């Protein structure tokens with residue numbers, strides 16, 4: 001057994017207000033204690049809708065930003081992990097990134113590989129690929145939102161040994177939540193998708209986010225799904241070791257039966 005309690009924090013960020021978002025994220029954790037891992041949406045520290053590069057610059061964080069020291073200290077005191085999305089500044093290049101900070105340690109930084117729509121105007125795509133980190137003897141991988149539509153993302157994390165794929169999101173299309181049943185099943189992994197709720201409007205631009213954060217188990221069963229428009233936090237206990245059995249039948253093993261020589265990559 002590899003038990004872990006994951007909190008889905010279906011959050012509605014304040015647009016371009018990092019200080020407030022950080023404070024509210026800690027409040028929500030205080031009000032929902034008992035999880036080992038608190039998963040927040042994509043870009044939860046900044047909000048999503050950018051209309052100029054100046055807006056991105058205003059909220060993009062370098063790796064030495066005090067925000068990360070604050071999160072490190074908080075997770076150390078509480079003996080928890082926090083995963084969530086933020087705008088990253090690396091020497092003036094911006095990435096749509098997610099951090100995995102656990103008990104005072106910055107364990108993983110993932111930069112989104114597949115940028116969605118107007119994200120391409122403001123962010124650089126990652127060339128660092130998909131990575132897995134170990135926490136509480138469980139392998140965690142991260143992909144961000146639109147990565148879901150490329151089966152290679154979840155498959156790569158599975159091949160790298162992920163038991164649980166953490167999936168911070170800001171979904172606007174209606175397909176992902178159902179598609180994740182297939183992604184979890186075809187890889188026999190857990191997938192925790194934490195989506196945001198609410199709308200963002202800047203000038204003539206408006207986006208509505210679809211909520212319905214969820215966790216799907218390696219058999220494709222949805223263990224929980226949150227409402228479509230309400231900020232909600234729910235904690236789910238899972239046994240990550242269930243993802244270690246890749247057998248479909250006595251004679252079929254999901255990873256050993258792959259035929260890469262027959263595929264186009």
Ligand code: ACM
Pocket residue numbers: 042115116144145146147169170171172173
């Ligand atoms: C998305 O990737 N935020 C849809």
